């Protein structure tokens with residue numbers, strides 16, 4: 289079955305060979321989808337026939353958002369902690385343990401229902417690819433089941449046994465790292481594509497993070513790192529050194545960190561929902577972009593430090609608070625996320641790419657930042673199937 293979408297007022301292809309600028313913008317465009325792939329992109333007037341036809345009504349069509357960082361296998365919420373924080377209490381890494389207790393107590397069905405609900409929430413806001421981490425189980429059995437449940441929904445699953453040291457290992461962090469790099473890793477690796485570590489004061493230091501990432505790599509997992517969120521540290525440089533696909537947060541960066549990101553293949557993934565929700569200073573996207581680093585935007589959706597599933601929200605905040613242009617923010621939320629997941633088939637609309645598309649109730653992608661908080665998603669196709 290093929291589908292022609294014509295009368296697209298503004299098409300973001302993210303392919304400079306197909307249109308203007310880094311976004312590969314085309315006006316008055318059309319797209320043909322064949323099965324789960326994009327088959328043709330060009331001017332509306334030159335569009336070939338297809339089995340079905342949709343009229344975009346002059347509105348904007350973009351690649352579906354690629355949300356490359358989320359923590360969606362959890363139970364419970366942390367409303368009280370958020371309220372306390374907004375009343376002046378500081379955020380630390382330890383609040384994660386509250387969610388760990390609730391997640392361990394939940395059934396598989398509860399965790400799966402929760403995950404399904406948030407993935408559908410994301411889809412309704414234009415997100416078609418989502419990375420999901422474990423990290424609220426922190427025992428071999430609970431981490432493995434978290435990843436097994438996540439793998440039922442996405443290929444982009446990340447083993448984050450090294451999220452924090454659980455209470456039962458409070459006096460023996462080295463013993464916990466041994467578990468994470470040994471028995472727990474062996475149980476989780478079959479369900480995971482990636483390995484991640486929270487390299488931060490109060491979580492894991494540089495040596496522990498290196499041990500976790502190299503053990504994960506030896507088990508066939510690809511590294512990504514929670515780095516430099518709450519303060520300066522070795523996370524970003526470790527990520528670049530180990531060839532991680534992404535260093536996530538990048539809020540507190542030295543000049544050497546920025547230079548390492550600019551020179552290496554590691555994407556700087558910025559998560560403004562976390563700074564918004566913890567009332568913390570935002571990362572400086574402008575500094576990274578001007579240095580030549582690749583930048584992605586993601587929600588970091590989790591019940592503690594960033595309980596938003598909205599990529600449009602992140603785009604708007606990145607433009608308003610982080611020095612990004614609307615074009616840069618939209619690129620980071622689509623092509624940037626794809627790069628952070630080392631995916632060439634998503635984050636762009638070009639022949640051969642997956643037909644993951646979002647139609648906005650707006651004439652331009654710029655409206656994502658220009659009209660913050662407004663539900664602009666008019667339609668979403670995932671693998672060529674209309675989902676919204």
Ligand SMILES: [Zn+2]
Nearest residue numbers: 357359514588
């Ligand atoms: Zn995170």
